[in-house]
Amino acid sequence: MSSEVAARRDAKKLVRSPSGLRMVPEHRAFGSPFGLEEPQWVPDKECPRCMQCDAKFDFLTRKHHCRRCGKCFCDKCCGQKVPLRRMCFVDPVRQCAECALVSHKESEFYDKQLKVLLSGATFLVTFGDAEKPETMVCRLSNNQRYLLLEGDSRYEIEIARISTVQTLTEGFPPGGGNARATGMSLQYSAPGAEGTTQLKLMAGEDANASRRQATAWLAAMHKATKLLYESRDQ
Secondary structure: OOHHHHHHHHOEEEEEEOOEEEEEEOOHHHOOOOOOOOOOOOOHHHOOEOOOOOOEOOOOOOOEEOOOOOOEEOOOOOOEEEOOHHHOEOOOEEEOHHHHHHHHHHHHHHHHHHHHHHHOEEEEEEEOOOOOOEEEEEEEOOOOOEEEEEOOOEEEEEHHHEEEEEEEEEOOOOOOOOOEEEEEEEEEOOOOOOOOEEEEEEOOOOOOHHHHHHHHHHHHHHHHHHHHHHHHHO
């Protein structure tokens, strides 16, 4: 991939919407697959009362739209300003209590898990029915659109083309608790190819920093997958 193409993928522009300032990809096709579109606002004439507490709107009780769901609320029910990075807002924006709670939880992904995915980790990678796995570093591209796998060979897998994701686990730790993630199985469609291709990522067996990094990457990818499916269902 040339540097010119990479720069075009990552180019962004500042736009103003009714909800606030957003830093969005210059080309819509290069937007993050984890992003959400701005909702249509409920028309003012259709919401004479707060859609949470049923307070009647008047000169003193003003109506506000939640930037995440687009519904109408009074200031008491929609007074929180919370970061909404899945819609690319530059500053925190007004959200209802329910949406603000979801956005707070998503902030952990952007502040923690996304950094892990961008940093990458080392896995034993098997494509399809290949007999031997290849040691490769797997990471998320800076524009969040591709899984990049680099070893003796190099591959790019478009996140939007991943159809199924299964986390592979083993056993349960002594004393109870969750099973430990050891790998991940993905199915994706390659451009111009028929059917789907299976990709399996397995963490190494040695209990060192590389293994811990791989386990953290798998946990972050599991979270990313949930956001990906939510974006598709919007």
